[in-house]
Amino acid sequence: MTATDTRRPPTSSDSPPPRGERAPRVLSFSHKLSRWDLKFSPYLYISPFFILFAIVGLFPIAFTAVISFQEWDLVRNSGTFVGFDQYIWILGQPQFWTALRNTFSIFLLSSVPQLILAIFIAAMLDRNIRAKTFWRMSVLLPFVMAPVAVALIFSNMFGDNHGLVNNVLTNIGLNPIPWHKDPFWSHIAIATMVNFRWTGYNALILLAAMQAVPREYYEAATVDGANAFRQFWSITLPSLRPTLIFVIITATIGGLQIFDEPRMFDNTGEGGPAQQWLTITLYLYNIGWGEFNFGRAAALAWILFIIILLIGLINLFITRRLVRDEGGRGEITPRRRKRVQR
Amino acid sequence: MNSRAFRRGAVAVAAFSASAIVLAGCAGSSGDTPSSDPNEEITLTLATFNNFGYTDELLQEYMDENPNVTIVHNKAAESGDARANYFQKLGKEGLADIEAVEIDWFAEAMQYSDLLAEVPESAKGRWLDWKEAGATDGDGRLVGFGTDIGPQAICYRADLFEAAGLASTPDEVATLFDGDWSNFFDVADQYKTATGKPMIDAANSVLQGIVNQIEYTYTEPDGTVIATENPEIEDAYNLVVERAVPNSAYSGQWSDDWNASMANGEFAAMLCPGWMLGVISGNAPDVTGWEVADVFPNGGANWGGSYLTVPANGANVDAALALADWLTAPEQQAKTFVNAGQFPSAIEAQSDPAITDSTNEYFNNAPTGEIFAARSEAITVTPFKDANYFKYHDALQNAVNRVFDGLEDQTTSWNTWVAEVEAF
Numbered sequence: 001m002t003a004t005d006t007r008r009p010p011t012s013s014d015s016p017p018p019r020g021e022r023a024p025r026v027l028s029f030s031h032k033l034s035r036w037d038l039k040f041s042p043y044l045y046i047s048p049f050f051i052l053f054a055i056v057g058l059f060p061i062a063f064t065a066v067i068s069f070q071e072w073d074l075v076r077n078s079g080t081f082v083g084f085d086q087y088i089w090i091l092g093q094p095q096f097w098t099a100l101r102n103t104f105s106i107f108l109l110s111s112v113p114q115l116i117l118a119i120f121i122a123a124m125l126d127r128n129i130r131a132k133t134f135w136r137m138s139v140l141l142p143f144v145m146a147p148v149a150v151a152l153i154f155s156n157m158f159g160d161n162h163g164l165v166n167n168v169l170t171n172i173g174l175n176p177i178p179w180h181k182d183p184f185w186s187h188i189a190i191a192t193m194v195n196f197r198w199t200g201y202n203a204l205i206l207l208a209a210m211q212a213v214p215r216e217y218y219e220a221a222t223v224d225g226a227n228a229f230r231q232f233w234s235i236t237l238p239s240l241r242p243t244l245i246f247v248i249i250t251a252t253i254g255g256l257q258i259f260d261e262p263r264m265f266d267n268t269g270e271g272g273p274a275q276q277w278l279t280i281t282l283y284l285y286n287i288g289w290g291e292f293n294f295g296r297a298a299a300l301a302w303i304l305f306i307i308i309l310l311i312g313l314i315n316l317f318i319t320r321r322l323v324r325d326e327g328g329r330g331e332i333t334p335r336r337r338k339r340v341q342r
Numbered sequence: 343m344n345s346r347a348f349r350r351g352a353v354a355v356a357a358f359s360a361s362a363i364v365l366a367g368c369a370g371s372s373g374d375t376p377s378s379d380p381n382e383e384i385t386l387t388l389a390t391f392n393n394f395g396y397t398d399e400l401l402q403e404y405m406d407e408n409p410n411v412t413i414v415h416n417k418a419a420e421s422g423d424a425r426a427n428y429f430q431k432l433g434k435e436g437l438a439d440i441e442a443v444e445i446d447w448f449a450e451a452m453q454y455s456d457l458l459a460e461v462p463e464s465a466k467g468r469w470l471d472w473k474e475a476g477a478t479d480g481d482g483r484l485v486g487f488g489t490d491i492g493p494q495a496i497c498y499r500a501d502l503f504e505a506a507g508l509a510s511t512p513d514e515v516a517t518l519f520d521g522d523w524s525n526f527f528d529v530a531d532q533y534k535t536a537t538g539k540p541m542i543d544a545a546n547s548v549l550q551g552i553v554n555q556i557e558y559t560y561t562e563p564d565g566t567v568i569a570t571e572n573p574e575i576e577d578a579y580n581l582v583v584e585r586a587v588p589n590s591a592y593s594g595q596w597s598d599d600w601n602a603s604m605a606n607g608e609f610a611a612m613l614c615p616g617w618m619l620g621v622i623s624g625n626a627p628d629v630t631g632w633e634v635a636d637v638f639p640n641g642g643a644n645w646g647g648s649y650l651t652v653p654a655n656g657a658n659v660d661a662a663l664a665l666a667d668w669l670t671a672p673e674q675q676a677k678t679f680v681n682a683g684q685f686p687s688a689i690e691a692q693s694d695p696a697i698t699d700s701t702n703e704y705f706n707n708a709p710t711g712e713i714f715a716a717r718s719e720a721i722t723v724t725p726f727k728d729a730n731y732f733k734y735h736d737a738l739q740n741a742v743n744r745v746f747d748g749l750e751d752q753t754t755s756w757n758t759w760v761a762e763v764e765a766f
Contacts, residue, residue, distance in 0.1 A: 076454075159599050162598070180747075181748070274749045
């Protein structure tokens with residue numbers, strides 16, 4: 001096909017050729033093929049992921065929605081339609097609200113200290129230190145451990161009577177902490193397990209982002225007389241914005257789905273006699289796999305899905321506002337444009 | 343095989359995060375279309391959990407007798423995993439030819455008794471009446487082969503009893519505890535006065551003991567829920583809260599603390615079914631002084647035990663029934679008692695010399711076979727347990743836990759339970 005060929009059609013449309021002489025619009029088959037190739041191949045190449053995602057991702061989500069409107073019998077694989085009854089039942093359960101409270105409490109107790117600590121560690125690792133790789137690998141080490149193993153070890157440490165922590169406390173003359181009785185302390189214990197595992201991981205991601213900040217900024221700031229803290233606050237943090245958003249959103253999703261740690265916190269895995277550390281996912285598990293009531297469990301799964309969606313959006317909004325682009329090298333925000341114009 | 347098995351968590355977590363994989367990775371029963379040829383080569387799968395005492399030698403015996411049969415024995419770590427697997431695949435594909443079911447969730451399985459093969463006529467009458475009645479559905483079909491039962495006795499620390507000025511030989515202790523529950527708690531009070539320590543291991547094991555002596559607990563056979571109005575349950579709750587809680591070292595069993603405490607003398611006595619002996623000797627291998635007395639407050643009670651079931655849609659139902667029949671025959675039950683301490687549910691096996699003459703070295707050579715045979719005879723009440731039993735009982739245990747932990751007082755905790763139960 002030459003360049004002139006391709007340009008011809010518009011001209012021909014301007015002055016239609018006489019009847020019978022019209023240029024054939026139907027291209028040859030191989031022509032067609034190559035056109036389809038151009039059009040559909042990209043989709044074909046990426047389709048394996050989407051087909052797989054449809055099978056193991058979308059279908060279960062949709063099917064969960066179907067089940068959530070039914071009284072479902074797992075063994076007989078059938079159910080009767082009950083409308084929104086399952087949702088109403090879940091929302092009417094005091095356990096659900098306790099679980100929601102616990103989930104948020106554990107989420108906040110883990111995410112906030114975890115992020116602050118991760119930024120701090122990353123900032124330390126970003127400096128010129130000896131044996132860099134060694135430190136970086138050590139930070140990631142807890143992440144390699146299986147969550148259940150972590151939970152088992154920590155649950156042992158947080159035993160009420162024979163746990164390591166309480167033994168130390170009583171040995172130095174303090175009162176033992178009621179880890180398995182008081183909601184707050186059980187949340188602290190569980191948050192500790194989460195922090196232990198995830199801080200290093202987040203620190204490494206943030207470190208990677210910090211390494212990408214051009215060194216010239218720091219040099220210029222040093223010349224301007226800014227101290228390390230000021231540099232961190234005005235250069236590092238704003239540059240981390242996109243990464244922070246990512247880390248916060250993944251931490252939110254992970255935090256709201258916390259399961260392994262509370263499940264392993266005692267031997268029954270039911271979240272405590274008064275639901276002290278019952279989380280949403282644990283509640284979901286107990287309804288589904290404890291009582292085999294999959295209608296209710298599916299309804300709860302959808303409620304959790306909606307909660308996570310909402311929190312994710314709120315998070316995105318807040319993070320965007322909190323970590324402004326000041327001092328960064330990104331595009332000029334309206335506010336800065338104004339300042340520049342002045 | 344014991345109820346509320348120790349570490350239900352670990353593997354369940356794995357099961358949850360990988361349930362899709364579990365669904366795909368089923369160890370389907372091999373063998374092709376069912377055939378009438380008795381000498382056809384077949385492979386039977388047998389799925390159990392914990393330790394049923396089905397050793398390779400025992401299974402080899404059957405394979406020697408039936409050269410065309412190959413048995414593959416799959417053991418789940420514990421009953422909770424087996425339960426999840428069972429209900430995921432029942433009525434579909436992927437269950438073993440013979441599946442073991444624990445008494446705790448047997449009632450749930452009985453809801454689907456039509457999906458299970460019926461026990462052959464020749465085997466009926468082999469088991470204790472109540473064991474057999476528990477596996478018979480509304481249509482009179484017997485669908486479970488009884489394996490073991492859990493008649494309860496009392497295990498105690500002779501050295502600690504002696505130090506507290508109480509009787510200490512098994513015979514004396516049997517006399518000491520002979521009576522009703524308040525007599526049991528009187529002794530616990532004496533022990534506490536003398537030593538300042540609680541005598542009982544866990545308040546909830548006492549609740550379990552008492553509730554297992556009540557015929558209708560939370561529901562009646564016609565489906566009426568009587569849980570909150572049942573005076574017997576309320577009495578049991580009050581008795582446990584008022585008298586067992588102050589005398590117990592822990593609220594519930596199976597926690598890390600509880601396991602650790604068996605060796606260090608935090609408590610001196612516990613209600614113990616036959617299978618509990620192994621738990622004690624396993625948790626406190628170096629302690630001498632544990633003994634077992636042939637007595638139980640207020641008569642007898644059963645705790646735990648299992649059945650073998652044959653899913654009706656398996657590939658080799660007839661061969662599987664024959665194997666299950668053989669495994670639960672009195673001779674084999676006597677062997678599994680020797681292998682793993684599972685007290686037999688077959689009547690004949692209980693008088694087998696292998697059982698009557700057996701002793702337990704750890705428990706000061708106590709004649710355990712004889713003791714548990716006597717304990718089995720003392721069981722007069724068969725509690726009616728339907729599919730929801732476990733849920734109600736679990737919630738009631740939590741009510742006791744709340745009082746024990748000081749989270750709620752006796753009345754508040756009861757009311758919380760009532761509210762919870764009414765929402766079911």
